[in-house]
Amino acid sequence: MAKKKPEKKDLYSIPIDDFFKSAFSVDCVIFGYHDKELKVLLIQRGASPFEGDWALPGDLVYPHEDLDSAADRVLMDLTQLEDISMRQVKSFGKVKRHPLGRVITVAYFALLELQEISPMASSWAKDIKWHSVKRIPKLAFDHKEILTECLNAMRSLIKHEPIWTRVLSKKFTLTELQELFETVLMKKYDKGNFRKKVSAMKFLKRLQESQVNVRHRPSTLYKFDHKTFVQYRESGNVVEF
Amino acid sequence: MAKKKPEKKDLYSIPIDDFFKSAFSVDCVIFGYHDKELKVLLIQRGASPFEGDWALPGDLVYPHEDLDSAADRVLMDLTQLEDISMRQVKSFGKVKRHPLGRVITVAYFALLELQEISPMASSWAKDIKWHSVKRIPKLAFDHKEILTECLNAMRSLIKHEPIWTRVLSKKFTLTELQELFETVLMKKYDKGNFRKKVSAMKFLKRLQESQVNVRHRPSTLYKFDHKTFVQYRESGNVVEF
DNA sequence: GTACTTTTTGTAGAGGTTACAATTACCTAT
DNA sequence: ATAGGTAATTGTAACCTCTACAAAAAGTAC
Numbered sequence: 239m240a241k242k243k244p245e246k247k248d249l250y251s252i253p254i255d256d257f258f259k260s261a262f263s264v265d266c267v268i269f270g271y272h273d274k275e276l277k278v279l280l281i282q283r284g285a286s287p288f289e290g291d292w293a294l295p296g297d298l299v300y301p302h303e304d305l306d307s308a309a310d311r312v313l314m315d316l317t318q319l320e321d322i323s324m325r326q327v328k329s330f331g332k333v334k335r336h337p338l339g340r341v342i343t344v345a346y347f348a349l350l351e352l353q354e355i356s357p358m359a360s361s362w363a364k365d366i367k368w369h370s371v372k373r374i375p376k377l378a379f380d381h382k383e384i385l386t387e388c389l390n391a392m393r394s395l396i397k398h399e400p401i402w403t404r405v406l407s408k409k410f411t412l413t414e415l416q417e418l419f420e421t422v423l424m425k426k427y428d429k430g431n432f433r434k435k436v437s438a439m440k441f442l443k444r445l446q447e448s449q450v451n452v453r454h455r456p457s458t459l460y461k462f463d464h465k466t467f468v469q470y471r472e473s474g475n476v477v478e479f
Numbered sequence: 480m481a482k483k484k485p486e487k488k489d490l491y492s493i494p495i496d497d498f499f500k501s502a503f504s505v506d507c508v509i510f511g512y513h514d515k516e517l518k519v520l521l522i523q524r525g526a527s528p529f530e531g532d533w534a535l536p537g538d539l540v541y542p543h544e545d546l547d548s549a550a551d552r553v554l555m556d557l558t559q560l561e562d563i564s565m566r567q568v569k570s571f572g573k574v575k576r577h578p579l580g581r582v583i584t585v586a587y588f589a590l591l592e593l594q595e596i597s598p599m600a601s602s603w604a605k606d607i608k609w610h611s612v613k614r615i616p617k618l619a620f621d622h623k624e625i626l627t628e629c630l631n632a633m634r635s636l637i638k639h640e641p642i643w644t645r646v647l648s649k650k651f652t653l654t655e656l657q658e659l660f661e662t663v664l665m666k667k668y669d670k671g672n673f674r675k676k677v678s679a680m681k682f683l684k685r686l687q688e689s690q691v692n693v694r695h696r697p698s699t700l701y702k703f704d705h706k707t708f709v710q711y712r713e714s715g716n717v718v719e720f
Numbered sequence: 721g722t723a724c725t726t727t728t729t730g731t732a733g734a735g736g737t738t739a740c741a742a743t744t745a746c747c748t749a750t
Numbered sequence: 751a752t753a754g755g756t757a758a759t760t761g762t763a764a765c766c767t768c769t770a771c772a773a774a775a776a777g778t779a780c
Contacts, residue, residue, distance in 0.1 A: 260501065260502065260503060260540075260542065261501065262501060262503065262572070262583050299501075299572070299583075301501065301581060302574055303574065304572060304573050304574055305570060305571075305572025305573070305583060306572070326569060326570065328567060329546060329567065329570045329585050330546075331503070331540070331545060331546025331547070331585070332545050332546070333543055333544065333545055340542060342503050342540075342546060342583070342585075344570050344572070344583075411758090412758090413757080413758080428737095428738070428739070428740085429757090429758085429759090430738095430739090430740085430741095430759080430760075430761085431737070431738065431739085433758085433759075433760095434737095434760090435737090448745095448746095449746095449758095451747090452746075452747075452756090452757085453746080453747050453748070453755080453756065453757090454745080454746065454747070454755075454756040454757040454758075455744065455745040455746050455747090455756075455757055455758045455759080456745075456746060456747095456757095456758080457757080457758055457759090458758085458759090652727090653727090654726085654727080669768095669769070669770070669771090670726095670727085670728095671728080671729080671730085671769095671770090671771085671772095672768070672769065672770085674727085674728075674729095675729090675768095676768090689776095689777090690777090692778090693725090693726085693777075693778075694724085694725070694726090694777085694778050694779070695724075695725040695726040695727075695776085695777060695778070696725070696726050696727045696728080696775070696776040696777045696778090697726090697727080697776075697777055697778095698726080698727060698728090699727085699728090
């Protein structure tokens with residue numbers, strides 16, 4: 239062990255400054271759910287390169303800005319939402335992924351209720367629009383790949399982590415919860431079995447309230463209790479929808 | 480939708496060149512398994528900052544090098560192994576994580592058989608040594624956090640992905656497989672139940688050979704069949720150990 | 721052959737999942 | 751008030767899987 243390697247490309251044969259000529263960006267996959275539809279927020283680029291193409295919202299990371307903060311800032315600029323923290327998924331670092339220079343990008347996602355948001359274009363975007371995840375246009379850069387990976391990551395995360403709490407109102411019915419999962423995961427659950435499993439989860443608290451003004455038997459409302467959820471997991475339980 | 484936001488910090492009020500004064504690195508968590516022990520390869524830094532401290536092997540990414548290639552190169556430099564591709568886990572990008580400048584690092588891991596490797600120190604390392612994951616010394620930078628996250632990622636990945644195939648010989652017994660999982664996941668499996676579950680997995684092919692020169696009933700040898708594994712999953716199956 | 725060790729097979733019971741049916745509660749129209 | 755429509759809620763039998771534990775088998779060493 240610890241024998242010196244005979245020959246090794248010398249790192250310092252490249253001027254050290256050359257390593258500080260690259261940049262990093264964040265790209266944000268903002269999913270919006272509403273009424274059994276899953277969409278994603280895309281911008282139409284207002285500047286070169288790829289001017290006019292659809293792309294994921296993103297930005298370079300400021301020199302004195304944390305990576306996570308940069309993602310939150312992009313979300314804030316677009317949606318005015320301050321209290322969301324985006325989830326990091328993966329970094330993309332092919333040499334030629336950005337035509338203007340070496341830019342490594344870190345992909346983030348969030349899942350939100352579509353109706354709560356009025357997204358607004360930033361200075362670098364001509365237009366901004368929700369697109370169904372089933373019909374994604376051609377995207378700039380390697381954003382198609384980034385989107386796909388984030389969609390997969392979100393789908394596997396939602397089974398175990400409560401990233402869906404932002405999507406439903408504070409009080410929701412189990413049917414609403416079921417529809418959300420059916421839409422996101424593209425599969426059907428049996429109504430009876432789903433509610434049996436889910437209503438056994440201690441962190442979903444049954445309320446003394448029901449739906450009103452529905453033309454059928456009203457459903458009991460539930461709420462997600464974050465404190466109970468944390469305890470539930472700390473005592474070794476694994477959540478699986 | 481698409482209304483212009485009234486006020487926005489202008490990206491271009493910061494000279495664009497300032498964005499190209501940062502660097503990225505990769506850090507590699509190389510796990511080594513042998514004889515019911517899980518270890519990790521650490522280097523002792525030979526240069527400032529943190530000279531003399533233990534750290535994860537890593538390096539700046541070359542200007543014309545893909546991110547994934549950089550991780551593979553670090554592994555190659557240390558171990559001479561060429562055909563491994565490391566798994567990306569997560570990026571770490573706090574502003575002050577590197578004392579000399581803005582450096583974002585991308586963490587990778589691999590899982591190998593410890594005995595097959597004679598690691599050798601690179602130019603930037605005084606020493607290199609396997610450390611039990613149970614006794615990790617103080618580490619430079621934020622490497623403790625990186626190691627923890629990679630260990631968690633490896634533990635959850637190994638249940639579903641065959642990242643363990645490098646660790647066992649081409650032909651292995653089910654007991655060896657069981658010991659590997661018990662060590663990595665720190666839990667016990669029932670012998671009978673483990674082999675029942677595992678021998679039902681179609682991609683683990685039972686061979687017509689047995690152990691030789693053992694002082695007890697010889698075990699049947701198995702091999703991992705990659706082609707069958709791919710088919711198995713393409714037909715919708717999920718693997719879970 | 722006998723003792724020893726580990727592999728390999730078997731099994732009963734507990735517990736969970738699945739498909740499907742029956743019942744309940746509220747609204748609306750008559 | 752009563753009947754009909756709709757979806758929530760509860761129930762259940764068949765089936766499957768997991769668990770703990772035990773018994774049998776197949777080598778080596780003596």
